Amino acid sequence: MKALAAAAVALALLIALALLAPQWLVFMAMLALAKGVVVLGLVVLMRTGLVSFGQGLYFGIGAYAAALLSHQWHIADAAVMLLAAAAAGGLIAALLGLLLARYRDIFFAMLSLALSMILYGLLVKSAALGSTDGFNLHARTFFGMAFASGMERRVFLIAGSACAVVAALMVHRLLGRHWGRLASAVRDNELRVSYLGASPYRVVYVNYLIAGALAGFGGALAALAVGHVDPETTYWTTSGEFVFIAILGGTQSIIAPFVAAAIFEALRTIASQYAPNVWQMSLGLAMLAIIMFQPAGLWSLAERWRRSA
Amino acid sequence: MSNILPVAFDGIAYGSWLFLMSAGLTLIYGVMRILNVAHGSLYALGAYAACSFASAWLNGGLPAAGSFGMLLLAAIVVGGLVGPLLERGLLQWMYGKDEVVLVLITYAVFLIMEDVIKLVWGVDSLLLPEPYALPGNFSLGGLAYPAYNLLLIGMALVTGLALVWALYRTRQGKLLLAVIHDREMSMAMGINVSRFYLATFTVGATLAALGGALTAPTVAVTPGIGVEVIVLAFAVVVIGGLGSLGGAALGALLVGLVRSATVRYWPEAELFSIYAVMAIVLIARPKGLFAAQEARKI
């Protein structure tokens, strides 16, 4: 019940933001939300003790799926794009998951990285898709409804928010139950889990699939916000950014990924505007400070505040 | 036959370069369980320092052959200064954290170093062609090759053999193997693990800087050169099996040969040849070529 109330508040807040905020803030919120959804998937995966350095693969698949719909088949409907992207992400994850679910630790991380880099290579080689330059996409309608220019992005943000909140609630429900405990058990000791008769492979596979579908959705949302896709979405630095946001927020909550993504975007924007020559250094120092002083992620701040209150 | 010789030579030369980079990375991972992203920064620092040192030497009108010594000196200075600084100043407070968190810490260091390098050396490329041109060319299958590549191959061999000797033939090396095998037990036996961590990181950092210093004469040293080598070195180390020196050597050679064959026969695929090798090796051998057996903990 508490979670439902929190979800309702979060959604109301996001809708208010989508309707009232200036355009640049709507854009930032969309990007932060998109990354938050990807990181949510990563957090699900991290519950089983696995970190993927290749979520860019699904982020990119989602972005390109959305863009190709508008570019190749002239389907410029945002709802179709978002759903198709999540489906595409889930589908590819269902396929690659068969292989990857056997891997653990750093090998899981590196194999997922290798796969995303192979997709990167394929995209760079595709002259028809604009190679590294990428191409533009335009979404004009939502479930067939058309909106005035400038209004459409606000509608997309509301739609994205609704989906993200529903996804977060579902993940919350899933992890709060038997499945979540099973995932933690796989992380802690896989062998015992199999001795108890459960299949760690199945747990990892399903969580990987969820992470893939969410990353695909996030990719399409980001593509809708930016209006452009390019292979950089699948590059390892993009994947690394997701991992960083996950660690920044901490893995113990499902709101944390979204808050962390918003803070990350804000941090990067401020750093590159006020310190254009040393923005990488500023970002690095902020990262170190957070890891040193908030080792369990920013969310531990919330925990402490809640306990003292 | 005349086709295979150049492909093999280019592959071995590229593999030697990869080995210099990945030896330090695999050593640090083997001992400290840190996948060190800042390895790329140390490589870049080594390259920049080599340019500064060797240029100062050459501008001083000293004999050109001495510039090779300057390359080595630059690597030792960078490794000996920055290595301990990072380990004592930052990493020693972070041991025991999750492997992923450690990756992020070294990534943060990498970001900071990128800007530090920019502030110190600027954004213009640095050139140091003298040591590259000095040994001249030799001919192989009718084509000219720079003799500098032989030097690179030699350095990789010497480095590899020196590491093996130090690990398996010296007392300190054997103690280090004990630390790798079981850290807690080693501490209980009275081994000063902290000291070994410092030494390992310093040696690893020096190897990274050496890789950079030896590369500097062959390329234009530009901002961002560190980024390119990180993932390459990671791939090599993972292919070989994390923490395995022999694995790194074999992985480097494999990647080098595959790359040069791809360039020759299928240039379009060069971009992902390395990742394809990595994926195929991992699919066939999930923990790399030379993975250590791990006890199943119940």
Add this chain to the structure above:
Amino acid sequence: MRISPSFGLRTAVAAFVMLLTVPASLAQQPIKVGIVTLLSGPAAGPFGVPARNAAELTAETLNAGTVPAPYTQKGFGGTPIELVIIDEAGGPQKQVAEFRNLAPRVDIVIGYISSGDCLAIAPVAEELKKLTILFDCGTPRIFEDASYKYVFRTGPTGTMDNVSVALYLVERNPNVKSIAGINQNYAWGQDSWADFENSMKTLKPGIEVKTSQMPKLFAGQFGAEITTLLGSGAEVIHSSMWGGDLEGLVLQGAPRGLFEKHKVILSAGEPAINRLSTRIPDGTILGARGPFGPFAPDTELARWLKTNYQDRYQVPPNYASFKMAQAILAVKAAYEKAKGAGSAVPDQDRIIAALENLTFEGPGGAVKMSLGKGHQAIMDAAVGTTKVEGGQLKMVDVVRYPAEKVNPPDGVKSEAWIKSDLKK
């Protein structure tokens, strides 16, 4: 699950308040010009910083009123200009975010070196109705695949770079039989090679392509690629490389005889002159993406840029510097044309109307905004051959190709034009 809604709320509000403070006040006194150029990464040295330097130099001398005719008036029409400089590094997604933050803070945006960034920014500029001048990026797709009202590009596209070197090559080696390429594996390298290959096929039907090497961008080491080129038997080697990759190719290729055994074309090689100078072997065909740098005409405007830049930064300006100065002067020309004799400050729409189809004088010569419905510039192309004389690198046998000869007519896509009409 431990969720604290009010905390999430607070953090979110705090984060957004932090964001709200980002766009600074919209001070109207000086004209604010946003400059976006690469300040970090491998392209900062050859392009980003020379462009930023030229922007600062141009703004200062414009404000002081010391730029030669026809730009003698101070600032833009008497109003001083002020630059807001940001870094272009980080890829299109980040740049769209930066652009959206920058646009409310400035009156005009001038920038973008990467074609990917240009393609991503153009529709956003259109949406925000912010006059945006692309100064350097090369891909012709921007105005060939779409049309914009608020977006202009004052530098020529990449098409003419490779068309002009192909013309130059065929004029000098009419019997050329085989070519090979080594280009960076990303859009610029792929497009450049395709343009060159197609131009050569149009000019010399039946020409043989021995190999097309595509090393990874910023690979820096090309041992195996050079071996393959040396063994390919091609007469001519084309490369559109730039920056550290180009310098690496010359440093590694020259000692192995790559430049002696083959005629080498560096279609965007000009910025490397400042770095490599006499290390570039004699007889190399060099392009500068327009009549810039050593190919600049002997005009007062070119001398202004060359001497002032040299005095201030101790190096000659390269093509990125020329193109940045040209972009700022384009806006000045349009602004003052829109202002006309009246004293009123012209609004953006009038500046845009003035810039469309404008012909103005840049430090590289005449610039005609004649493609993309008056939004895309064309210029003469210039190609030369390197020769070391008296310890200095000189460009000899320089040929200037008229703009109309090396660019497609308006409404025709570059690729189709190269494949069919080039000969006319």
